[in-house]
Amino acid sequence: MNLCNLGLFIIIYKIKRLELNLKRKDYLCKMIRLTKIFTFETAHVLYGYDGKCKNLHGHSYRLFVTVKGIPLEDITHSKNGMLMDFGELKLIVNEEIVSQWDHAVLINAKTPHLQLGEQLKSQGHQVVFCDFQPTCEMMLYAIAEKINFRLPAHITLASLKLYETETSYAEWFADDQNG
Numbered sequence: 001m002n003l004c005n006l007g008l009f010i011i012i013y014k015i016k017r018l019e020l021n022l023k024r025k026d027y028l029c030k031m032i033r034l035t036k037i038f039t040f041e042t043a044h045v046l047y048g049y050d051g052k053c054k055n056l057h058g059h060s061y062r063l064f065v066t067v068k069g070i071p072l073e074d075i076t077h078s079k080n081g082m083l084m085d086f087g088e089l090k091l092i093v094n095e096e097i098v099s100q101w102d103h104a105v106l107i108n109a110k111t112p113h114l115q116l117g118e119q120l121k122s123q124g125h126q127v128v129f130c131d132f133q134p135t136c137e138m139m140l141y142a143i144a145e146k147i148n149f150r151l152p153a154h155i156t157l158a159s160l161k162l163y164e165t166e167t168s169y170a171e172w173f174a175d176d177q178n179g
């Protein structure tokens with residue numbers, strides 16, 4: 001290889017490396033997932049269940065809410081560099097879930113427990129009448145629906161995780177819902 005060819009080779013090598021670095025940056029700086037954790041104390045009672053949760057009782061729930069999207073890049077915007085203000089996510093989840101379910105009892109209104117719920121409500125208790133069995137799994141469907149409805153158009157709900165006890169939880173993934 002003469003000097004001229006070597007110079008050309010070095011230039012091509014440098015261009016290829018620059019292209020690769022740009023591609024890598026592009027790859028690294030796109031989708032972001034953001035998670036906020038919530039806690040609430042909620043009672044439930046499972047109609048027809050053959051285990052302990054057939055009795056009216058409560059759990060200390062821990063909810064992980066993960067959203068995804070591409071962060072804003074606009075130096076003139078107050079939310080520059082953010083996918084979503086944690087405060088905004090907190091507001092949505094608190095309004096839709098925590099404020100309604102915390103220290104309330106979830107009752108499956110499609111079962112004879114409807115009467116139980118009405119009786120509790122008439123005595124001043126906070127009752128949430130559900131059209132589903134209030135298990136960890138079904139609660140996640142309800143949470144997904146409520147939060148999805150409130151998210152800005154450029155942000156999607158990626159996943160949810162709901163701990164019913166220290167060692168038991170259910171998860172919902174947006175990717176699992178297609179197909």
Ligand SMILES: [Zn+2]
Nearest residue numbers: 044053057059
């Ligand atoms: Zn339970």
